[in-house]
Amino acid sequence: MIAKVCTISTVIFLMTGCASQAPEIYSLCQRDGIGNYIIKWETAPQMDGQMKLLVSDDPSMYQASPAGYANIRDGVMTYITNDNLSRKYFRLSFDNTYEQTVASRLLLMDSVQNLRDMGGYLSSHRKATRWGKVFRSGAISRMSDRDVLRLDKLKIKTIIDLRSENEVNAFPVSYTTAKVINLPILSDANDIISRIMEGKVRKGDGSLFMQDLYLQYVTLNSQAFAKALNLFLDEDNYPILFNCSMGKDRSGILAALLLAALDIPEETIFRDYVATNDYIDLRQYADLVKGMDTDVQEALTVVLSANETFIDLVFRKIKKEYGSIGQYLSEEMQLTDKQREKLKDILLF
Numbered sequence: 001m002i003a004k005v006c007t008i009s010t011v012i013f014l015m016t017g018c019a020s021q022a023p024e025i026y027s028l029c030q031r032d033g034i035g036n037y038i039i040k041w042e043t044a045p046q047m048d049g050q051m052k053l054l055v056s057d058d059p060s061m062y063q064a065s066p067a068g069y070a071n072i073r074d075g076v077m078t079y080i081t082n083d084n085l086s087r088k089y090f091r092l093s094f095d096n097t098y099e100q101t102v103a104s105r106l107l108l109m110d111s112v113q114n115l116r117d118m119g120g121y122l123s124s125h126r127k128a129t130r131w132g133k134v135f136r137s138g139a140i141s142r143m144s145d146r147d148v149l150r151l152d153k154l155k156i157k158t159i160i161d162l163r164s165e166n167e168v169n170a171f172p173v174s175y176t177t178a179k180v181i182n183l184p185i186l187s188d189a190n191d192i193i194s195r196i197m198e199g200k201v202r203k204g205d206g207s208l209f210m211q212d213l214y215l216q217y218v219t220l221n222s223q224a225f226a227k228a229l230n231l232f233l234d235e236d237n238y239p240i241l242f243n244c245s246m247g248k249d250r251s252g253i254l255a256a257l258l259l260a261a262l263d264i265p266e267e268t269i270f271r272d273y274v275a276t277n278d279y280i281d282l283r284q285y286a287d288l289v290k291g292m293d294t295d296v297q298e299a300l301t302v303v304l305s306a307n308e309t310f311i312d313l314v315f316r317k318i319k320k321e322y323g324s325i326g327q328y329l330s331e332e333m334q335l336t337d338k339q340r341e342k343l344k345d346i347l348l349f
Helices: 145-154 165-170 189-197 203-220 222-231 250-261 266-274 283-289 294-304 308-322 325-331 337-347
Strands: 013-016 024-031 037-044 050-056 068-071 076-079 089-094 098-103 134-137 158-161 179-182 240-243
Touching: 024 089, 024 098, 037 089, 050 076, 068 076, 134 250, 158 222, 189 203, 189 294, 203 222, 203 250, 203 294, 203 308, 222 250, 240 250, 250 266, 250 308, 250 325, 266 308, 308 325
Parallel strands: 134 240, 158 179, 158 240
Antiparallel strands: 013 024, 024 037, 037 076, 050 068, 050 089, 089 098
């Protein structure tokens, strides 16, 4: 499958400087159809002065020489590149006073769906998740040679594979540079897709199936998710990539729990979950259902989509049973307050 290469939007997040009168700065990074980076920003109130752009393949260090300058009031700048193997990060310096790091969230891949960086999400304490530390994706069992090079450049050390034993045996992870840890999470999604294709499942049935599946994630799979979260406490494991078949359901739950542990607002967590719909190419399934009746097509759409209703159901279930997401993390994930603080030290800046 070919990842989308049309205009790809990414994070918009807020940064407030230390001074009491510091402006609020919103920035985002997009890639256009030929791979160039479009960096956009807004300041409130509107600032005068110069925006200096620094570029790097590593978000922890930047070249001393700026890649370019722009008037702050312009609000946009294009970084032109022919390099579609390396991942670029950008540090924006506003009038040499306020700085912000931004990157394109989605990584362009030939044969991996939904590979994205979880950096740039703002916590309730006004700190942002670090870029280049945690990635999520669909299956990485069939990568092109270029995709292997792209993953090499991310310097991934640990891959958390959330797929079942049967999925792993049928399509093993083909990337051998990183340590692969399989923490299988229950999923009958492949079975339901087969039943849909046979015309045995209608749209409403598909929705009920997905709701039951998501509830099972937190009622029957807490131990596996707890083990996964524990891997994020070891700095030697980073950068970390976690994946499942589509990077949607099981990866979506792990992403939500990780972001919740970092005090990322629920609205942002849900937005990260739903963003999967922008990053998965469903054309292979469209060809399969071509000519089939509406029920089949609608049921398949329900199962293959990231519907906010599903993740909201999980959060409401947790709150009803434990009182809060934090209490669930403490009781079921065995994540102590001290461990959560360590996690924040590692992943927030």
